[in-house]
Amino acid sequence: MKENLNIGLVGYGFMGRTHSNAFCQAGRFFDVPYRPVLKAVCARNADRAKAFAENWGYESVETDWRRLVERQDIDLIDIASPNDTHAEIAIASARAGKKVLCEKPLGRNAAESEKIVEAADAARVPNMVWYNYRRVPAVVLLKHLIDEGRFGRIFHYRAKFLQDWTISKDLPQGGEALWRLDAAVAGSGVTGDLLAHTIDTALWLNGAITEVTAMTETFIKERKHNLTGRIEPVRIDDASAFLCRFQNGSLATFEATRYARGHKALYTLEINGELASALWDLHDLHRIQFFDHRDEGRLRGWRSIHVTDGDHPYMKRWWVPGLQIGYEHTFIHQFADFLQALGEQGEASPSFRDALATDYVTDSVLKSAKTAKWEKVPFSQVTRA
Numbered sequence: 001m002k003e004n005l006n007i008g009l010v011g012y013g014f015m016g017r018t019h020s021n022a023f024c025q026a027g028r029f030f031d032v033p034y035r036p037v038l039k040a041v042c043a044r045n046a047d048r049a050k051a052f053a054e055n056w057g058y059e060s061v062e063t064d065w066r067r068l069v070e071r072q073d074i075d076l077i078d079i080a081s082p083n084d085t086h087a088e089i090a091i092a093s094a095r096a097g098k099k100v101l102c103e104k105p106l107g108r109n110a111a112e113s114e115k116i117v118e119a120a121d122a123a124r125v126p127n128m129v130w131y132n133y134r135r136v137p138a139v140v141l142l143k144h145l146i147d148e149g150r151f152g153r154i155f156h157y158r159a160k161f162l163q164d165w166t167i168s169k170d171l172p173q174g175g176e177a178l179w180r181l182d183a184a185v186a187g188s189g190v191t192g193d194l195l196a197h198t199i200d201t202a203l204w205l206n207g208a209i210t211e212v213t214a215m216t217e218t219f220i221k222e223r224k225h226n227l228t229g230r231i232e233p234v235r236i237d238d239a240s241a242f243l244c245r246f247q248n249g250s251l252a253t254f255e256a257t258r259y260a261r262g263h264k265a266l267y268t269l270e271i272n273g274e275l276a277s278a279l280w281d282l283h284d285l286h287r288i289q290f291f292d293h294r295d296e297g298r299l300r301g302w303r304s305i306h307v308t309d310g311d312h313p314y315m316k317r318w319w320v321p322g323l324q325i326g327y328e329h330t331f332i333h334q335f336a337d338f339l340q341a342l343g344e345q346g347e348a349s350p351s352f353r354d355a356l357a358t359d360y361v362t363d364s365v366l367k368s369a370k371t372a373k374w375e376k377v378p379f380s381q382v383t384r385a
């Protein structure tokens, strides 16, 4: 009989749904050492929280996260609420001895994330941040190919995350639906939201980033604020791009925007090495394009690998070879990996400390955009003691 793991979820929005689905499915498809129990969901609107609880099978509802954290029958707090809530809830949860999962970015900036890491380290509680793109089977395959040395020396890393949903100047900022446009809540714009994903994947695949030079732009300077009803300055970055150097000597370009008309969530990454190159695209997430210079010359060319076979990462747990899985599965994989690590008393990745490394890079990007200079990234501070 597996031990129960009682979960308290904060936030029932987009991520509340992906996480709840993962809690329900992980044990059905993966051999995990715990039985997740959906004990309580917390959000400020009691009626909507109740409806969410009924739909997903949560046993109870709270309207104040402090009450959730105090509850003795909760083992794990999962934070799926906006960025300005992460630090307070994560620190209180760690101090209460709860295991803590938190959405990305960990804090609104590295200073906030450092406090979260300190609290989790002091309490020695298992923790993880939901940088879910590390759990796309095709991206994991890429990681294996890099670690096997198939690319040789890596020269270039290139990543983009493009959206188009804030182009209208009539879109307001702030409030429940548009907190991402409010810097006080979000911390930053696309840098902390979209670039953070591309940076987390890059640090995982290609190692530490040492220095960056960046530019950001806020195309629409003023918007009506949903909470005050007034026209207010927009303080988030609408677009952000940077050049950087990795510790392994490779050069990189990163770009994120919410102003690329026609693109809804186009996350792409490319790696060029001495021996091989690879491309991955979120719109075709189960494929990698791979070019191996060591192939016989006459047959050399780009291969399109459909990462759905039984010997591909995670795939033998799903349907039959050739059948695809999707976005929601990345959260199921991540939660299954967390439970596995918990059972082995190991550390799940990315941990809070791993996520802090991303925040050092995003902080450096925002700083460089202001100073118009190259900025060193204090990556050495995140090395585990």
Ligand SMILES: NC(=O)c1ccc[n+]([C@@H]2O[C@H](COP(=O)([O-])OP(=O)(O)OC[C@H]3O[C@@H](n4cnc5c(N)ncnc54)[C@H](O)[C@@H]3O)[C@@H](O)[C@H]2O)c1
Pocket (backbone or CB within 6 Å): 010, 011, 012, 013, 014, 015, 016, 042, 043, 044, 045, 065, 080, 081, 082, 083, 085, 103, 104, 105, 130, 131, 132, 176, 177, 193
């Ligand atoms: N991993 C990913 O790919 C990914 C994707 C989207 C969002 N996110 C992150 O997930 C987090 C939530 O984003 P979302 O898109 O789900 O937002 P959302 O607006 O859809 O949902 C946020 C939820 O938090 C609740 N909430 C707000 N303040 C609260 C409080 N004080 N106490 C309790 N509940 C509160 C809201 O009622 C809502 O249910 C953010 O940090 C975001 O950056 C990550």
